[in-house]
Structures are given as C-alpha cells and as structure tokens.
Amino acid sequence: MTGQMLTRNQCDCTTEPDTNRTDNPLGEAHIQVAEWRLNKVQSPIELNHDDSISHDHFEPLQFHGHWDTHGIANFTNNGFTATLRFSDKDHMPYLKGGPLHDDEYVFEQLHFHWSEDDHSGCEHIFEGRAYSMEAHVVHYNRKYKDFQDAHDKHDGLSVVAFFLQASGDEDNDDFLKLSTAASDIISINSSVKVSTECMDWIKESAQCKGYYTYQGSLTTEPYTESVTWILYPKPIQVSQEQVASFRKLKCCPCNEHNIKKNVRPLQTPPEHKKLQIVYARSHRQSE
Template sequence: MYIFKNNCIFSAEQISKLRSSQSPIAISLQRCPTWSSLEPLQFEGYWDNEVNGILLNNGQTAYFTFESDAKPTLRGGPLIGEYVFEQMHFHWSVDDFTGCEHVLDGHGYAAECHFVHYNSKYHSLEAAVGHPDGLAVVGFLFQAVNAPNPRFDKLIEGLEGIKSMEKAVQVPSASLSWMDSSDLQESNYVTYKGSLTTPPYTECVTWIIYEKPIQIGTEQLGLLRQLEGPDQKPIDRNVRPTQRHPPGHSVIYVKQVKAKL
C-alpha cells in the first residue's frame, strides 16, 4: 500500500521479523470466526462528490485524490468513529492471478485497489500513522474478464493521460462510480488489524477486504500495466508478497445482513 515515499534503513525481510501483524496475508474464510451483527459500512461522498479528483502516476502506482478539503468519509463495520478518505491506488502484476496483495481461499486476482482513510480524531494521515487505530483501508479485488466494464470508463479516460511518470490529469468523482453498487453495503468482507504494505510497514491499519471481486476488462487493466516507472519502463509488478500469519493474528469474516424491504 503506497502512503508516502521513504528510505528504509532495514530490508523488508528484517522489518517483517520485528513486527507481529504484517500485511498483506493469505486468508482462509472457513477458518475465520464469522460476525453478522456489525453495522453496515457507510460510504459518503465518493462517486457522488461535486469536487473533481486528481489522478497521478507517481512512478509506483496510479494514485487518486480529491482536489478539495471536502473529502469522503467512512463509518460503520469494525470502525469506531469516522475515517476520512485520503487517497486511492492500485496494485497489479504481469498476469491475472498474482496482481492482488491479499489472497482469499488460495485464489489470486489480477489487481487490488486500496481506499486509504485516516481516523478523523488525528486530523491528518501523517499524524494518524503513529497510532494502532490510525488508518482504515478498504480493499477491492479485481477479476480480469474479456468484456470491458462500463463503470470504469471515466477512470480509463484518466489512465490514458498518465502513462509517463509524474503525469497527472483532472478526473471527475464519477471515476469512482465502479464502486457504486446497490449491494455494496450488503457484501461480505474480511477485516483484521495489520500494517502498511510498503516501508516503513507500520502496524496502524484496520483492513477491510471485500470478498466478491470487481470485474474489469482485460484491455482496461492493461492501461495500469502500461504506466511507466522511474526508468521509463512499464511498472510490471507493485505487490508485496503475503506475510506469515502468526498465532493471535485475528481475521474476522463479516457477513452483512441484507436490508428488509
């Protein structure tokens, strides 16, 4: 997960040994305790925001954020209080099965998208990173299919303009309309306490990973794979391998109850 650029004194392997709740992880849904009593997740001001967003190729990923301080918010589920949207970004690789960071029941996908939020009580992402309840990241797994998904049209238009590193374009909030699903609040997910997936791997994240993958066209996904890094070559892989799942690293499978009509 890309939060900021930072030089690290230790290698990723050395840091992992010093921590107990590293991300991402491979999850077996059958082994997870199941909860069905949590309040639905509440997404406010994402795809229906009147403010435009900025889509940037930062040399590591495609990075989306809003131009204004009027940012979306997330509540409910396993979260206590309100979390403020900071940015969205993507992970992928060269094939359609190893581009996701989290793995559910041994099934890999073509890509993974992360919506990064900070706890509003800390007032900024930078301040929140230092606290165990500082961040909440919602993850969507992308499944590559032959037919394009029209919900991605606005985002694809933006990706076409940021092939080179440091290129940025203005995009409407409708670029997030692919997540505007009538069953979003009724979809099952897993949640656990973990870490950033890039240095310094701080353990400050409440992860929320939706079980049902989002379908994206193979050609649409190809635009992510064409984004260029610092060497002006396509970024072929930007995922961290799954980390060891130690005892006591609790993962909860949340089954959302469908609303009664």
C-alpha cells in the same frame, strides 16, 4: 519484504532515478518506527473463510461522499502506482460504522496493485485465489491531524480493499473513467483531472452485507501495523484491456520501463501470533 520490491526499475537514461529509493504511494517513506510495532501482524495475508470468525450483527459500514457528483479528483502516476486524490479538502469522503464503530476515517487516496499477468496482481489472497488487481481505498482516523499524524497510531488507518478480475473484452463502463484516464498518465509524475464520479465502480461491492476485516499493516514502507483492513471478497469484473492499461505506466524518466509489478509478497504471522480474521455480516446493506 525488502525495499527491493518497491524500487523502480533500473534506468540508463541521462537523469537516472534513485534506484535505492523506497518511496511508495502513501508518501511516508523512511519514517522511523519503534521496533515493537513491526513483525507482528504484517500485510498482505491469505484469507480463508473457514479460518475466520463469523459475526452476523455488525452495524453496516457507511460510505459518505465516495460517489458524490461534485468536485474534482487528480489521477497521478508516481512511478510506483496510479493514485487518486480528491482536491476539495472541505468535502472529503469518510467512513464510519462496521469495525470502525463511531470513529470517522477520512479519505486520503485510492491506489492500485497489479502484476505482469491477469492472475497474480492482487496482494491479499482469498481462498487460494489471486486476482488481476487490487484497489486500496486509504483513510485516516479523523481524531488525528492528518495521514502523517495517524499512520503510526494503532487505530490510525483503515484501508478498504477490492479485487478486480480481468475477463474477456467487455469493459466495465464505470471503471472506464479511470482505465481510460490511465492513458493520460503514462509518464512518471504525470497527472490528469477526473470527475469524483470515477469511484462509482466500487459502489455495488461496497454495499455488500459481508466483508472480511482484520488488524494489519501498510503493505508499503514503513509497514506500520496501524491498519483496520476491510476486504470485499467478490471480485469486480473488468476487461483485460482495462487492466493492461495500467501496465503501460512508466516508472522512470526515460520512459523505457513500465510499472510491471507493485505487489508485496504474502506475509506469514509469527507462530506465537494468533491472527483474528472476522467475517462481518449485517442485516442491513452498507450505505
């Protein structure tokens, strides 16, 4: 992947954005990373069940506070994607269990990937199938000071990924909290407050007993290989209009150009690198 995928569209307005800029939704552009950490297990990848290793006795993945009903979250258009962050630093959601074992991973933010159409907006591919969008719920390991401190550590990050599939005109009522809010952040760098209940739409999928996990990288600069990926294969159904609402977001100050595509191409592991993808199942639901 080159930086070109992450640059904003060319803009001819008076205040032009820096089109050489490679900022990303995680806020860690231009961090220098040791060369040995790169080009080993880059993400996203294609997942196939037959190529995975099945484990039937994983401890459930535990979600703590992701759908609490108190507090405020901010939904922001940063010119690359739409990002959700919680404001109450004292009551931040966290993950543990499953492939994370006893380590606690603190919620950093949620963001989305999409494309020009409803058939190519996800980053990971599952069984040869692409979906309309992919949501990434980003967490960092609590044993590090913050996201910046954790992002280049081998166990620094965990990202839970959910596929979204646009189908017809029937809205997903829970997802409306964010798809409707997208209309309030059309302009670049605009933000709107939303209830923390706006993550309810992932709750059912997150309580599934089976998911795929592998060690990979960030899909934006600096692509550090510090991510424990956890991917739920069953897509969440939303309406075509709900997905379309994200394509209306602008990527430059003149408001002439939309964020049409923010997907990194699939990455192919080097021939000498055996990629271990685990299909993890538990006899108990995730919490």
